[in-house]
Amino acid sequence: MPYQFSCTGGSCQFMIRSSSADEVRRLVRAHMRMTHGGRIDRVDIERGMERIEPA
16 A cells, blocks of 8 residues: 655645655655755654555
C-alpha cells in the first residue's frame, strides 16, 4: 500500500508518495535538512505518514 507525507512547515508544499515507507522516511529527512535546515524525529515522520489507497 502506498505511503504519503506532507510537510506542515509554514507555507511549504512538499509532499512525497511512494510504495516504500523507507523511501518516504529517507526523502522526508533529506527535505527537512535541505529546505528547512533542521532535523525531524522518526516519531514525527511516522505520525505524519499516511497510508493511501492506490488510484
